[in-house]
Amino acid sequence: MTDALGRALRAFGHFWWDFLVGDTPELAVATGVIVAVAFLVDSSTLVGVIALPLLAAAFLVLSALRGRRRAPRA
Amino acid sequence: MHTSSTLVLVLAVFAASLVEMVEALTIVVASGVSRGWRSALEGAAVAALVLGVLVVAVGVPLVRYIPLDALRVVVGALLLVLGLSWLRKAILRASGHKAMHDEDEIYAETVAELDAEGGRRPKGRDSVGFAVAFKGVFLEGTEVVLIVISLGAAQHRLGLAALAAAAALVLVAVVGLVVTRQLSEVPENTIKTVVGVMLTSFGVFWVGEGAGVNWPGSDLALPVLVGFFALVFAGSTTLLRTRFPAPLTEAANAVPTTTTTEPEGARP
Numbered sequence: 001m002t003d004a005l006g007r008a009l010r011a012f013g014h015f016w017w018d019f020l021v022g023d024t025p026e027l028a029v030a031t032g033v034i035v036a037v038a039f040l041v042d043s044s045t046l047v048g049v050i051a052l053p054l055l056a057a058a059f060l061v062l063s064a065l066r067g068r069r070r071a072p073r074a
Numbered sequence: 075m076h077t078s079s080t081l082v083l084v085l086a087v088f089a090a091s092l093v094e095m096v097e098a099l100t101i102v103v104a105s106g107v108s109r110g111w112r113s114a115l116e117g118a119a120v121a122a123l124v125l126g127v128l129v130v131a132v133g134v135p136l137v138r139y140i141p142l143d144a145l146r147v148v149v150g151a152l153l154l155v156l157g158l159s160w161l162r163k164a165i166l167r168a169s170g171h172k173a174m175h176d177e178d179e180i181y182a183e184t185v186a187e188l189d190a191e192g193g194r195r196p197k198g199r200d201s202v203g204f205a206v207a208f209k210g211v212f213l214e215g216t217e218v219v220l221i222v223i224s225l226g227a228a229q230h231r232l233g234l235a236a237l238a239a240a241a242a243l244v245l246v247a248v249v250g251l252v253v254t255r256q257l258s259e260v261p262e263n264t265i266k267t268v269v270g271v272m273l274t275s276f277g278v279f280w281v282g283e284g285a286g287v288n289w290p291g292s293d294l295a296l297p298v299l300v301g302f303f304a305l306v307f308a309g310s311t312t313l314l315r316t317r318f319p320a321p322l323t324e325a326a327n328a329v330p331t332t333t334t335t336e337p338e339g340a341r342p
Contacts, residue, residue: 015216020155024162031154034278035147038285048287052278053299056158057306060274063162064310069171069320 026066030059079293082300083225084238086272090221091242093265094214097180099250101210104184109203116199117207122243125215126236133223133232142230143284149228150280152220157273161307164267168307169314174263184210221273228280271307275299 021028034055041048098118106114136145166172188206218239226235279296282289289295314320 022159024159027155027158027162030158031151031277034154035151035281035285038147038281038287041287043286043288046290048282048285049289049295052282052287053302056154056274056278057303060158060161060165060306061310061313063158064165064169064171064314065318067162067166067171068169068314068318069166 024063024067026059026063030056030063033059079229079296080231080234082272082276082296083229083231083235086269086276087218087222087225087235087238088242089265089272090269091218091239092246093262093269094218095243095246096262098211098214099246100181101184101214102207103250104181105188105203105207105210108185108188109200109206113200113203114207117204117209118211120204121208121211121215124212125219128219129222129232129236132219133227133236136223136227137230137232140227143286146228146280146284148284149224150277150282150284152224152277153273154277154281156217156220157270157275157277160266160270161274161303162270164263164270165307165310165314167263168267168311170320171314225276228276267307271300271303274303 034052037051037055038048041051102114102118105117163172167174184206188202222235222239223232226232229235275296279289279299291298
């Protein structure tokens with residue numbers, strides 16, 4: 001019973017780790033940064049409106065560049 | 075709730091469910107052909123039932139008991155992780171840096187794995203066929219459940235989101251019955267790009283909204299964000315194609331050779 005529960009919890013944790021972090025930890029970091037910035041900016045200005053999409057775009061481009069196929073080194 | 079965000083919600087859930095259900099159907103058909111239709115269909119039906127129960131069991135308490143702003147930040151973060159991941163893979167696929175998703179290949183692999191299980195196909199229920207179909211539908215459907223709950227709960231439109239997912243399920247099931255194996259005809263990679271753009275837009279919007287950011291035009295900002303991320307997708311794809319072309323692009327679809335190309339993970 002305890003073993004089964006432990007296995008289920010491990011599988012559950014593994015699923016969420018894979019889902020949230022997986023092979024692109026930079027996207028999990030990006031999300032954390034965007035959430036933090038959303039709370040830090042002054043909500044009465046347009047800074048958040050401009051910064052949030054730009055941050056998401058910047059992290060996306062960097063992540064895509066990181067994941068690109070490279071030629072093997074000679 | 076503005077019409078534009080309702081429309082984007084329905085489209086995002088429908089499209090995401092459509093691609094995930096096509097993937098699930100591929101596995102169910104492979105299981106049915108290899109191990110018998112009865113067990114495959116039973117496995118798929120039980121998985122769909124469990125997923126439906128999950129939506130009700132998790133979604134309804136979220137909508138009723140969690141404060142809306144907190145819910146929107148958490149849901150927005152979840153959608154951002156998911157959306158950025160879909161969009162990243164879409165960019166890599168469109169620029170030739172990652173193999174296109176191919177249902178025919180997945181079908182062939184699943185049939186080969188089931189054949190490797192060996193044994194005579196039983197006349198009644200087949201536990202292997204049931205398990206494969208159940209697992210396929212459940213795993214692909216989990217992502218749909220997350221999207222339905224996230225988008226539905228954040229807008230307090232859980233019923234509408236579930237309805238959009240159910241419509242996609244019915245459409246895929248009907249088309250699947252008619253065309254059986256011609257799943258590769260579905261423009262899956264294009265739909266995934268559209269879903270990635272929508273999920274990322276929703277993610278940014280809800281995180282901002284939950285944290286107190288005032289979007290100009292309120293919900294009308296959503297279509298603007300969708301347009302912005304569509305442009306980011308197009309620009310990034312062009313950048314990778316022109317400045318960092320994939321080595322042996324023509325072989326990219328067939329041979330995942332180089333060390334820097336990552337394997338398919340749990341995410342799409």
